[in-house]
Amino acid sequence: MNQYEQLRSNLSQLNLQNLAENLEYYRKLVNNQEISFTEALLALTQQELKYQNEERIKRSIKRARFPIVKELAEFDFNFQPSVNPKVISEFATMSFLDTQENIIFLGSPGVGKTHLAIGLGVSACKQGIRTLFINCHELLLRLTRAKEKGHLERVIRRYERYDLLIIDELGYLPIASEDANLLFQLINGRYERKSTIITTNVPLSSWGTVLHNQAAAEAILDRLVYRSHVIKIKGKSYRLASAQN
Template sequence: MTTSNYQELLHNLETLGLSSIREYVPNYIDVVNREKISLTEALLELTRKELENQRKKQLNRVIERARFPKKTSLEEFDFSFQPSINKREILDLKHMKFVEDFENLIFIGSPGVGKTHLTIALGIEACNQGYRTLFITCNELLIRLRSAYEKGTLERVLKRYARYDVLIIDEIGYLPIKKQEADLFFQLLAMRYERSSTIVTTNIVLSRWGELFQSPEIAAAILDRLVHHVKVFKITGKSYRM
């Protein structure tokens, strides 16, 4: 291959957006010549590299759209520091059977015990397996629902949040919740009930949610939708941050 042909090849690959092949070709040409690899084998190897790269990019875009505040994994979690957690039960969630069964997850514990780490890790795993996922704090969710109500777009916004296969609502109980916000929160959970999975983290035990939502009736209705199909994980260990 002449220099001009070689440069044209690299240019064509770049123009076609085949970035992985573009990076792999220079060294691979020597391998092909040395090992006398057939054209079919060479093209197969190059296209495999490109497809793998495109899959990684697509996954990164999906994870970015899920709006995780950081990236974590279950492998990074120090289960020895939190013996109150059943490690095998948590790792079993990676199979995403709870998503297929429209089951909810509730993580209860004081700040810093690893609730958010675990939910992000499960959310990223859900993205890896093709489930549409979103991470949002409870406060931000309520602000968006209240804003939609005031603008007259509540139904559209509720439907958007209801469409997610996995909706992670972080930090329920860290800020006070008004009665109107509790009503809006209930409407969202009612739309997701037995249609998708909701994961929540909270520092408030469920028996005190009547105080949190400023209405025992609304709290009971919310919990009815949330705990009908649910796995509850209560973390009683020390704070990592402390």
Template sequence: MLLLLVLFLLTVLFFLFGTHGWDEKALKNIVKQLETQLNHEISQATDQRPEDLWIKEKEYLQPYNPILLNSLVDHDLTRKVSNESMITYLGNKYSVPVKYIGQTVNVKVTDQKLMIYHASRLVRQHYLSDKKLNYHRDDMKEILGTTIFHDLDDDNLAEQLTAKEITYRTERSAKMSIHIAHFPYDKGLNDFDFNFQPSVDKNRIMNLKSMNFVSLAQNILFIGSSGVGKTHLATGLGMEACRNHLSTYFVNCHELIERLKLAHQENRLEAILKNYSRYKLLIIDEIGYLPIDDLGSDLFFQLIARRYEKKSTIITTNIPLSKWGQTFSNPTIANAILDRLVHHSEIFKITGKSYRMKDYQEQQTTETNR
């Protein structure tokens, strides 16, 4: 509503003063800036950012029922059968006999039915559905690749189909959670080169994939110089948390401090602290690269204090814990923050070489050998 009000006022101003120096392009830029700012700010009503809510809700928002609408009109379309022996119509998948995999079929939609033709011959018929996956019993037997399913009754076959549908929905949910978490890149724990970084205990890291540390509200601290893989490991654990349906968010320390300070200035600190406190796992990256003033230190402490013994936090830092007093302007607050982070935590000190320098040296060697 606030965005609509702002747009309305700007439109009125444009029409009133358009001939006295207002430029249409400039107005559009102002509107775009306001839209971006408002979409990034945390709403006091929902304690979430509009852009995050939009990602969650957009797949459920439909101005009309497309299946019902399209069933009223004859359609003759072409589709290529996927390797899963499926074709897609209005975002939903429908099965086709496996012998048509890779081939083009004609699809006719009429009277709530979807009919699939190959070489003018009807090969499969489905009722239109709002389910994401729609299998014909005979197709499913072939897709599952074993004749044992010919002997299953409808209940057992339905159980197999339900399991496949659950897997599909779980994978889709994990992808959405990973997107909303705002990770800097898509790198998992399996992508980490433990041989290059022997100071990292692979077994300790892999044991964390169980997410028991989140259940116990424990923290993880990665300490090491730039480029040793701290952010990669934190991101990998965060992605595992998303796959385990744990609310997760990744944020750079400097960006976090600036958001907290802005919220403090705008009298909405409580809302943003509440928002960051609700995540089961909060990843704060790169503490120590930039100094933190008195206000930033105080606000950061408030956040850590709220999460203490309630939610898990992963920290990456390039400075030893003994020198945090040099990063936070107030040594007393620095000690209070450390006290809450280190208590109930696992600490990883990474002393290896920089991955970035490794990649640079390999690139230089390749160019030299050309």
């Protein structure tokens, strides 16, 4: 193995595979005296940093478990004029995490609540914020199983550690009274410590009915609505509009 081959091998062993793959191109430029060695090394390291950041974002988005990746730039604010794009842009800076504020997207099915929640989640991942997206029904199933196995506290602590927790579709399926208590334990554990985004089609005044537990509903809302942004989307359904076209 000559020195050049050894260099490529070393780069690969250092997990600098992208740098190794671009090495030959810049070696030729240096040999042809088109750029200096320093310029070549600078370009190689800049490309490597960009590549590693892109890979970090990909891993973060994958770990967040979004059902589909949607960007805020894809959201049609003209179709939903009740949503203020400036407000959403401010959310995308993740400044609301600094004060442990919550966001509740409220509206009928199909108006874009989940799209906005995912878009904010993706923005969080790009900024290195530990994020998890989970359907409310799936979350309650996981908490119920953990309680049955005696692992509830451990599982709740795991969900509490996420800097941004996105709970999707609260109220789309009925919630048993005992499940409402589990949800309260989770929300209470994140209260004034971490931020949560919730999407729901149920007015806040009706949560007691949906949760079949008025006391738990009031306790959950007390902790969620404090330092919270409630975004009411009054527009039409994207899916119905697409079906009619």
